[in-house]
Amino acid sequence: MRDWLYPYYCGAGxxxxxxxxxxxxxWRKRVFPRLRWVFxxxxxxxxxxxxxxxxxxxxxxxxASGMAFGALVAVYAVLRESPPAHIENWRRGxxxxxxxxxxxxxxxxxxxxLLHNLPDRRSDRQExxxxxxHVVVCPAGVFLLNSKWLGGEASIRGDTVHVQMRDxxxxxxxxxxxxxxxxxxxxRLQEDIAQQTGVQxxxxxxxxxxxxxxxxxxxxxxxxxxxxxxxxxLREQKPMMSPxxxxxxxxxxxxxxxxxxxxxxxxLPTLGFRGRRGLVPTGTAEGVARES
Numbered sequence: 001m002r003d004w005l006y007p008y009y010c011g012a013g014x015x016x017x018x019x020x021x022x023x024x025x026x027w028r029k030r031v032f033p034r035l036r037w038v039f040x041x042x043x044x045x046x047x048x049x050x051x052x053x054x055x056x057x058x059x060x061x062x063x064a065s066g067m068a069f070g071a072l073v074a075v076y077a078v079l080r081e082s083p084p085a086h087i088e089n090w091r092r093g094x095x096x097x098x099x100x101x102x103x104x105x106x107x108x109x110x111x112x113x114l115l116h117n118l119p120d121r122r123s124d125r126q127e128x129x130x131x132x133x134h135v136v137v138c139p140a141g142v143f144l145l146n147s148k149w150l151g152g153e154a155s156i157r158g159d160t161v162h163v164q165m166r167d168x169x170x171x172x173x174x175x176x177x178x179x180x181x182x183x184x185x186x187x188r189l190q191e192d193i194a195q196q197t198g199v200q201x202x203x204x205x206x207x208x209x210x211x212x213x214x215x216x217x218x219x220x221x222x223x224x225x226x227x228x229x230x231x232x233x234l235r236e237q238k239p240m241m242s243p244x245x246x247x248x249x250x251x252x253x254x255x256x257x258x259x260x261x262x263x264x265x266x267x268l269p270t271l272g273f274r275g276r277r278g279l280v281p282t283g284t285a286e287g288v289a290r291e292s
Contacts, residue, residue, distance in 0.1 A: 003105035011259055012101035012116040013094030015131050020090035024083050032080065039076055046072065096149030096209045097133050103230055104136065111243050112234075113137040113250035118257040120185050121192070132185060132257070137250040140237030142202045144186045146178075147227075153211040159220045161206070179222045182206060192256040197249045 007013070046068055053061030082088075097116070104114050118132040134145040148154075152165040152172065161175040182204035190202040205223045212226040216233055225233055241249070 003102065006105040006108075007098040007101035010101055010114065010116050012134065013097035014117050014259075016090055016094035016097060020087065020094060023087050023090060027083050027087055028080065039072065042072060092149040092151075093147075096147040096207075099149070099209050099227055100134055100145060100147040100207050100230070103227055104134065107136070107138070107231060107234065110235075111138065111246060113246060115250065115253060115257075115259075117259050118253070119259070121188055121257075132189070135189070135253055136234065137246050137253065138234065138237075139239035139241050139243070139246060140234065141240055142189075142199055142249060142253070143205055143234065144182070144189060144202050145205045145207050146182055146185075147207045147209065149209040151210065153213065154208050154224075155212075156214065156217045156219055156224055161224070163210075178206065179204075179220050182222050183220075189253070189257070193249065193252045196252045197245075199249060 046065060049061070050065035053065055101114070101116060104112070108114060113136070115135040115137070116133065118135060120132050132144060133147045136143040136145065150163045152163045155162050155164065159176070159179045161178050163173050163175070165171040186202040186204040190199060193199055203223065204221070205225060207225055207227050207230055209227045212224070214224070215226050215229050217224040223233070
């Protein structure tokens, strides 16, 4: 149960969810005022019909009006939750991050530290805006993860991600900069913590939740992996750090990159929680490892 609930309080996907709420809210304010008049024009006669059916005690009329009103409400709800594809992509984005968080959750019992939704600083050469979906700190090192839930089947061609749509070849697309962007993001994180931790390499990874036939692909210093293989792949990596150093590195990352969108659990800094060694206060290096 704790692993199932973990994605909802760890902060994963908060940035993408906030963006989805923002753009979908603007879309509804633009589109739905017009639709409300259409629904009102249909609903008012339906209400009158229902009242007449009740007064006349007409069973079929009452049943038909109830069915019609239920169908009308259902259609309105479906339309309200069916924004255009460019907005729906943000929903798939945060749902992919939640899936990754749920898959990673059991690793906490093995001493892995999980951090989610961390900001990515701007590089020296360009105005780069973005965030880091997940960071895993474990005995095998530091892993920077980007969750993707794309609409088709992903394949890797050199340094380019190709997404083949199942029903429309013309709708297929490529992500030529995803791998290079992940490498740059990992380099910036490594530079921010190198002096305090001595970490020489941060491994960038892309986690697919759409179809990815290869399962795992290691190319161009970026690991592409399907979410179903993520935990097994991480557990197979050779350990290089002690538990104490894992906690220290995680604390340094959290200090250098404080999350922009905290989960409700992270907003309780004075709250302690009970681990194997008793009550551990949040905010300490050991607390960072345990609360993540």
